[in-house]
Amino acid sequence: MKALKRYPVLVAMILGAIFMVLPLLIVLINALKSPADYSAHGPLSLPHGLHLDGLTDFWTRVNFGHTLLNSVVISGSVAVFGVILSVLNAYAIGIGRIKGKAYFLAFFVLANVLPQEALVYPLYYLSKQVGLYDTRLSLIIVFSVVQAAFGTYLLSSVLGAFPKEIIEAARIDGANSWQILWRMVVPVSRPTLGVLLVFFFIWTWNEFLLPLVMLPSNDNQTVSVALGVLQGQRLMDATMTNAAGLLGALPAIVFFLLFQRTLTRGIAVGAVK
Amino acid sequence: MSARPLRLRNPYALYLIPGVIAFLAVVIVPFVMNIYFSFTHWQGVGSPTWAGLENYRELMKDSRFWESFRHSVAMVLAMAVIPTAVGLVVAAALFDFIGKHFGSKLASVLRACFYLPQVLPITVAGIVWSWILAPENGSLNELLKAVGLGSLQQDWLGDPKFALYSVMAVMVWVQLGFPVVIFMAGLQRVDPSLYEAAELDGTNWWQRFWHVTLPQIRPEIYVVMLWCTIAALKVFGAVYVLTKGGPADATIVPSYFSFSTFFEKTDVGYGSAIATVLTLIILALTTVGLRFQTRSEDAQ
Numbered sequence: 001m002k003a004l005k006r007y008p009v010l011v012a013m014i015l016g017a018i019f020m021v022l023p024l025l026i027v028l029i030n031a032l033k034s035p036a037d038y039s040a041h042g043p044l045s046l047p048h049g050l051h052l053d054g055l056t057d058f059w060t061r062v063n064f065g066h067t068l069l070n071s072v073v074i075s076g077s078v079a080v081f082g083v084i085l086s087v088l089n090a091y092a093i094g095i096g097r098i099k100g101k102a103y104f105l106a107f108f109v110l111a112n113v114l115p116q117e118a119l120v121y122p123l124y125y126l127s128k129q130v131g132l133y134d135t136r137l138s139l140i141i142v143f144s145v146v147q148a149a150f151g152t153y154l155l156s157s158v159l160g161a162f163p164k165e166i167i168e169a170a171r172i173d174g175a176n177s178w179q180i181l182w183r184m185v186v187p188v189s190r191p192t193l194g195v196l197l198v199f200f201f202i203w204t205w206n207e208f209l210l211p212l213v214m215l216p217s218n219d220n221q222t223v224s225v226a227l228g229v230l231q232g233q234r235l236m237d238a239t240m241t242n243a244a245g246l247l248g249a250l251p252a253i254v255f256f257l258l259f260q261r262t263l264t265r266g267i268a269v270g271a272v273k
Numbered sequence: 274m275s276a277r278p279l280r281l282r283n284p285y286a287l288y289l290i291p292g293v294i295a296f297l298a299v300v301i302v303p304f305v306m307n308i309y310f311s312f313t314h315w316q317g318v319g320s321p322t323w324a325g326l327e328n329y330r331e332l333m334k335d336s337r338f339w340e341s342f343r344h345s346v347a348m349v350l351a352m353a354v355i356p357t358a359v360g361l362v363v364a365a366a367l368f369d370f371i372g373k374h375f376g377s378k379l380a381s382v383l384r385a386c387f388y389l390p391q392v393l394p395i396t397v398a399g400i401v402w403s404w405i406l407a408p409e410n411g412s413l414n415e416l417l418k419a420v421g422l423g424s425l426q427q428d429w430l431g432d433p434k435f436a437l438y439s440v441m442a443v444m445v446w447v448q449l450g451f452p453v454v455i456f457m458a459g460l461q462r463v464d465p466s467l468y469e470a471a472e473l474d475g476t477n478w479w480q481r482f483w484h485v486t487l488p489q490i491r492p493e494i495y496v497v498m499l500w501c502t503i504a505a506l507k508v509f510g511a512v513y514v515l516t517k518g519g520p521a522d523a524t525i526v527p528s529y530f531s532f533s534t535f536f537e538k539t540d541v542g543y544g545s546a547i548a549t550v551l552t553l554i555i556l557a558l559t560t561v562g563l564r565f566q567t568r569s570e571d572a573q
Contacts, residue, residue: 006374006375009366009370009371010370010371010375012366013363013366013367013371013383014383016363016383016387017382017383017386017387018386020386020387020389020390020446020449020450021386021389023401023402023405023446024389024401026401026405026412027401027404042410042415043410043411043412044412044415044416044419085291085292085295088288088289088291088292089288089289089292091285091288092285092286092287092288092289092292093289095285096283096284096285096286096288097283097285098283098285098286098289099283099286107296109559109563110556110559110560111296111300113503113555113556113559114300114304114552114555114556115506115507115528115548115551115552115555116507117507117509117527117528117531117532117547117548117551117552118303118307118548118549118551118552119299119300119303119304119307120532120535120548121307121310121535121541121544121545121548122302122303122304122306122307122310123299123303125306125317126302126303126306141295142299144295145295145296145298145299145300146299146300148292148295149296149300152292177284177285177288181288202392205394206393206394208394208395208396208509208510208513209509209510209528209532212513213536223394224394224395224396224510225396227394227396227397227400227514228396228399228510228513228514231396231399231400231403231514232513232514232517238404238410241400241404242404244400245397245400245401245404248394248396248397248400249393249394249397249401252392252393252394252397253389253392253393255392256385256388256389256392260385
């Protein structure tokens with residue numbers, strides 16, 4: 001009797017999960033169709049034969065290889081610099097227990113929720129003034145700092161729980177604060193730093209507003225912006241739209257599969273604090 | 274001994290120097306500039322002229338402004354309230370039911386499916402959905418026709434009557450995975466003996482959900498509600514890609530309103546005023562939300 005009651009829940013959950021992935025499945029089948037196939041059979045039929053023209057057309061049209069590279073360079077640099085900045089801040093707040101640390105923490109929390117709309121025009125204006133407008137460097141600087149707000153907030157509470165005896169012992173052995181940071185604190189907090197690195201990379205990869213404003217030229221555009229702009233121009237036919245959707249989704253899905261454990265663990269870490 | 278005077282101060286403060294400089298340059302100075310711009314008239318070239326509260330007075334009379342905040346409330350419903358409610362049920366069903374009766378492997382595969390939209394760039398989600406919801410040859414309309422409901426076909430994103438609901442539906446799809454993953458992680462903390470005790474008392478699944486699960490993961494519920502509400506107030510990319518605020522402002526939100534005022538109308542003063550009001554609302558909400566959260570944690 002009990003088994004009979006279990007299956008409706010299972011079926012409901014599986015249907016729900018299918019609904020969540022269905023849009024991407026539809027995109028996948030349509031990205032592989034020829035335009036003729038698409039207009040003859042509509043979006044819901046399976047492809048008659050494999051057609052990669054949509055994908056290659058889209059790839060060359062937006063110079064997708066270069067766009068991917070831009071996203072990798074920007075997101076990768078932000079992940080590294082953002083984590084370094086977070087570690088330095090959190091070291092002073094969490095372990096150094098500097099004066100006014102509660103205020104610093106509160107500041108980082110608020111900086112974290114600040115809408116980018118309140119920064120976008122001054123950043124646009126300032127980057128023009130200092131000659132960084134339309135450079136990848138400008139975004140790397142801005143996002144390293146923006147992401148470090150969350151990183152500082154999270155790491156400060158992690159480092160605040162760092163066993164003080166270990167640090168005391170190292171200090172008695174003659175280690176200075178710089179050595180303690182790199183030889184003890186960083187190696188011990190490596191799991192959390194790994195989570196932050198992955199988070200910063202993916203968050204920066206998916207950012208839209210600031211890259212849209214700061215990187216107008218095609219040469220510097222990130223994947224997110226290139227797709228958004230192309231969509232906004234409404235120049236794509238159905239096959240190319242699906243190719244764009246598929247190629248845009250693929251890197252994200254690859255990261256997701258690669259880092260699934262780190263991600264789910266990390267989200268839990270972020271939520272509890 | 275010579276290092277003595279330095280020791281009097283906390284040497285760790287030095288580690289904050291790069292952070293302080295970076296945050297000054299990227300967050301604090303731009304933020305203050307934005308507030309200053311909001312008190313001026315400025316087209317982005319030349320120098321701003323002081324306008325006092327004029328921009329704000331104009332905002333209060335601007336029906337687009339009020340409209341955009343009404344749509345924010347709709348976004349909070351779609352990105353915070355509905356995903357939290359549905360996410361609770363899904364997480365409990367996956368963790369408690371699927372995980373226990375069909376194995377945790379299946380539960381984590383299903384969880385990954387629910388989380389998938391969260392990892393996609395929002396522009397990809399936008400491209401995919403605006404094509405699915407397209408009036409001609411859109412998958413949804415084709416599907417309706419295929420099952421004999423052709424009369425229900427709509428221009429989902431192009432008709433002012435439906436556009437906001439369509440965007441809301443897409444946002445539920447985008448957001449749902451976040452609460453599911455957080456709540457499932459939270460459920461792992463819950464002491465299984467609580468369930469066993471409740472089970473011995475002869476309670477059914479729903480009663481245990483209400484009286485054991487919900488109170489136990491209350492901290493996670495607060496966090497999810499707060500974060501999702503903030504995300505909803507900030508929503509920009511989805512609106513940009515799906516509707517650009519249209520048709521006829523039917524889906525305009527504060528962030529898109531300020532963006533278009535900045536960069537399409539180049540009315541920097543007015544755009545800054547919109548952004549400042551949005552910021553104040555978010556900061557106030559965060560402060561209140563965090564207070565509420567700490568108090569409820571202390572009370573436990």
